[in-house]
Amino acid sequence: MSNPSRRTFVMCVVAGSAAFATSQVAAQAAATVAENDPQATALGYKADTTKVDKAKFPKHEASQMCQGCQLYQGKAGDAAGPCPLFAGKQVSSKGWCSAFVKKA
Numbered sequence: 001m002s003n004p005s006r007r008t009f010v011m012c013v014v015a016g017s018a019a020f021a022t023s024q025v026a027a028q029a030a031a032t033v034a035e036n037d038p039q040a041t042a043l044g045y046k047a048d049t050t051k052v053d054k055a056k057f058p059k060h061e062a063s064q065m066c067q068g069c070q071l072y073q074g075k076a077g078d079a080a081g082p083c084p085l086f087a088g089k090q091v092s093s094k095g096w097c098s099a100f101v102k103k104a
Ligand code: SF4
Pocket: 045, 065, 066, 067, 069, 070, 071, 072, 073, 083, 084, 085, 091, 095, 096, 097, 098, 099, 100, 101
């Protein structure tokens, strides 16, 4: 009937294709906001809250992060999640922008 090594090869090709397709979907879902995005620049968004310009945003505190913002829609523990201010993109859970509103 079928040759075991051929069957193994076919299974590897199928598994590899599925893994590739999955990684493509994950890559699309993980499109994060670039700091030089016009909206990000306007809001002073930084993917790392510790990199926020203190002179420009004196009220910013290092403890403020997207994951603690009322607008953040990611799940706890996720590295990034959606934010309505950046439609179709994700913000870093450790990011920050000037529209930050502490979660109640
Ligand atoms: Fe992060 Fe909140 Fe600004 Fe969205 S509004 S980028 S969740 S700080």
